[in-house]
Amino acid sequence: MAKRKEFYLYRRKKKNGYYWYVCYINPDTAIQESAKSIDVLKERLGLGSGYTVKDRDTAAIIAYKALEAGLIFSASASVSFNSYCLSFWDYDSSDYVMMRNRMRKNSIGREYCMNMLCNYRKHVEPCIPSRVKLSNVTVEMLDRVVSEALSSGLATGSVQLIILSFSIPLKEAFRKRIIKFNPALFLMKVPRSEKERGILTHQEVKALVRKIDTLGSDRIALAVKLSLVTGLRSGEVRALTRDSIETGCIERPDGCMLARLTVDKSIAPYSGIKCTKNRKSRELYIDNSFALQLSCCADGRGHVFPGIRSEYMTSVELRNGFYAILESVGINEEERKRRNITFHSLRHMFNTILHECDVDSGKRMLALGHSSQSVNNRYLHSSEHSLVQVSFVSSYILSLPDESAVKSAEDFQYFLPSEKTRFDDSLSRYREQS
Helix, strand or coil: CCCCCCEEEEEEEECCEEEEEEEEECCCCCCECCCEEHHHHHHHCCCCCCCCCCCHHHHHHHHHHHHHCCCCCCHHHHCEHHHHHHHHCCCCCCHHHHHHHHHCCCCCCHHHHHHHHHHHHHHHHHHCCCCCEHHHCCHHHHHHHHHHHHHCCCCHHHHHHHHHHHHHHHHHHHHCCCCCCCHHHHCCCCCCCCCCCCCCCHHHHHHHHHHHHHCCCCHHHHHHHHHHHHCCCHHHHHCCEHHHEEEEEEECCCCCEEEEEEECCEEECCCEEECCCCCCCEEEEEEHHHHHHHHHHCCCCCECCCCCCCCCCCHHHHHHHHHHHHHHCCCCHHHHHHHCCCCCHHHHHHHHHHHHCCCCHHHHHHHHCCCCHHHHHCCCCCCHHHHHHHHHHHHHHHCCCCHHHCCCHHHHHCCCCCCCCCHHHHHHHHHHHC
16 A cells, blocks of 8 residues: 655745745644645744755755654644643643643642542543544544443542543643644533532531530541531641631620631642632631630641641541541441531531521622532532421411411411521420411
8 A cells, every 4th residue: 555645745836936835744634734835944944045945856855854853743743642641630740730820829739630640540541542642532532431431330520520631631732733623522511410418407416516515625526516617628627727716806796705717728638738729718707715725726836636647637537537426426327328428518517507597698608618609509408497497388288277267377477487486486386286
């Protein structure tokens, strides 16, 4: 079989005479590229005015030199797809990561790159043959990756991260004109449908708080309590220092003294101490006596929650300690897994209680450090307290009286909690009437 030509030469007539042009054939796509002037290539090669293009042979020599110098096809396009993506997520050497962090400090952290590398190595690399070049990746190949991930039973949120591990590198390669076609643009969208995070009932929260109070200055118990009353993430709790706590700074209208908590850092396994998830600091207020208790627990370096064998408490220490406390209040491992209760559930619980207490979305986002309303909405759950209130209406409908004894709207409102009627009083009234 005859070898395909690398380029075609032809002459084009202009005002000042004839000029040589070359059309290269892309070796990966077999598509003919746009025509390029031999004179322009000569200048880019630095051959100077003394190197005149007299005939086809001279033009061919310049065309070959431009090809060898890498002026026509980027060398990156000929690297393997796997090599390109793996180097793309190398935090220490990636041009993309470096540029993003120069444009916006801490835009991409080491933790994020490690997660992308892990997702790529585990789910993408096994599906893409090592010989496949960056410019040869097809939609069918990427579809196979997504299909395998979905078939393995992964949550759709995890599948979306896997897609990001290769779609972001492809997008950047397309932006830099390394490739002329981005197959990731034609993937079918994977809708997010993850298992809802479980939260505790109000009775379980009361039992949890009672148990924490019996444990005194136990650091795990205090960390759990802190997250329950502030919604702090695990990394934010573990990174807390005594300098972040300002005691006795404000008095509430009811006479309660409050302390200010500044949340401006977090901790992660690979990155160590870093900024918060949305890269912004926020302030919260907690009971002053609790703040003093936290300050007293700080070690000589000022860490409120030091680890057993490390400078900071690890996520494993906190998670296992939390599960042990749950076990002591009647939530065993089987029930915890069934209800999908994790340490992060405390954050969900805090947001839900804020919503129940009619705290508007803007204040909830401020307290939790959320950047968007859609994210905050994912942290809302129906709780026992809300459902019991709804049950007043449900029970009334199920026990409607005869038409001659239909109660007025005022009588009906008598059973519902309001600003003047406490919830417990409304419940008592309903039980008495029933």
